[in-house]
């Protein structure tokens with residue numbers, strides 16, 4: 001039988017006294033979830049993935065599906081029984097499954113409530129029932145809306161501008177409050193603009209995914225506005241590292257953490273870097289009218305993440321884009 005006891009090492013980091021930690025990853029077939037699954041398997045976790053394949057795709061899990069330590073369950077986080085089944089005997093839950101499109105959330109707020117709020121509550125309740133040790137929740141910089149301060153610290157007010165952002169605030173609040181009276185701990189991670197291989201290129205996917213897709217297809221790179229608006233782009237491998245560290249660091253309070261680089265990059269600089277690295281030749285940059293509702297500056301203050309998780313993003317935009325382009329163009 002596997003022991004569930006744990007102890008602290010000299011750095012105060014929790015080390016489980018057991019051979020393999022069991023993790024559940026919701027949204028496992030998605031962009032970030034699939035990279036997380038790969039990294040957990042490399043670190044000897046046993047992993048159960050739960051995904052309804054609405055935007056996720058089995059091909060993202062090509063390597064994982066060959067591992068005996070990985071099981072993929074096709075199920076929906078809106079269905080409590082399916083989540084409970086996936087979470088049996090789990091140690092750590094990484095909750096990434098979500099509806100993620102801001103404009104769609106404005107058109108269909110009920111879907112965002114059902115998936116991102118009720119679904120998250122189902123995950124929390126299942127984790128508690130399974131006596132999981134920790135839940136790591138994928139929140140978003142969207143909780144800040146138009147930030148009151150840039151770089152934005154975690155103490156800035158939560159002021160979302162869309163039902164998507166509101167659903168992430170609700171998810172955070174449920175994690176913080178439902179776990180208060182339970183032994184389970186939760187970690188809230190507010191991702192900024194994540195990019196990397198496997199990111200969808202269509203629709204509302206990140207601007208990096210869209211630029212790369214267009215560049216590789218010889219299409220022009222479209223910038224809405226003057227291009228001087230800034231974002232905090234973080235490479236997916238760095239996000240995965242922050243998530244894995246979140247599973248084991250010694251928690252004192254359920255504090256939210258920004259997950260970003262702390263470095264602003266303008267959309268114009270990004271387009272020029274994609275242009276420069278495009279293996280299929282340079283793409284033209286074209287400007288179109290500003291989109292209403294676009295935030296001008298969004299950059300994370302990252303001191304809290306660096307201090308508590310002892311982690312700093314390792315990839316600058318040039319390195320992250322190079323890895324992404326290499327994989328996407330092969």
Ligand SMILES: NC(=O)c1ccc[n+]([C@@H]2O[C@H](COP(=O)([O-])OP(=O)(O)OC[C@H]3O[C@@H](n4cnc5c(N)ncnc54)[C@H](O)[C@@H]3O)[C@@H](O)[C@H]2O)c1
Pocket residue numbers: 026027028029030031032033050051052053054055056057075076077078095096097098099100115119138139140141190191192193194195206
């Ligand atoms: N990509 C980013 O820049 C970014 C930024 C901030 C926050 N996030 C958050 O990170 C998480 C992962 O985002 P991503 O970019 O990998 O998106 P993604 O769409 O690639 O992944 C989401 C996954 O969840 C699955 N899913 C959706 N609804 C589900 C349901 N009802 N039941 C089970 N599975 C369901 C999808 O099929 C998909 O595989 C999300 O919670 C998102 O809100 C992402």
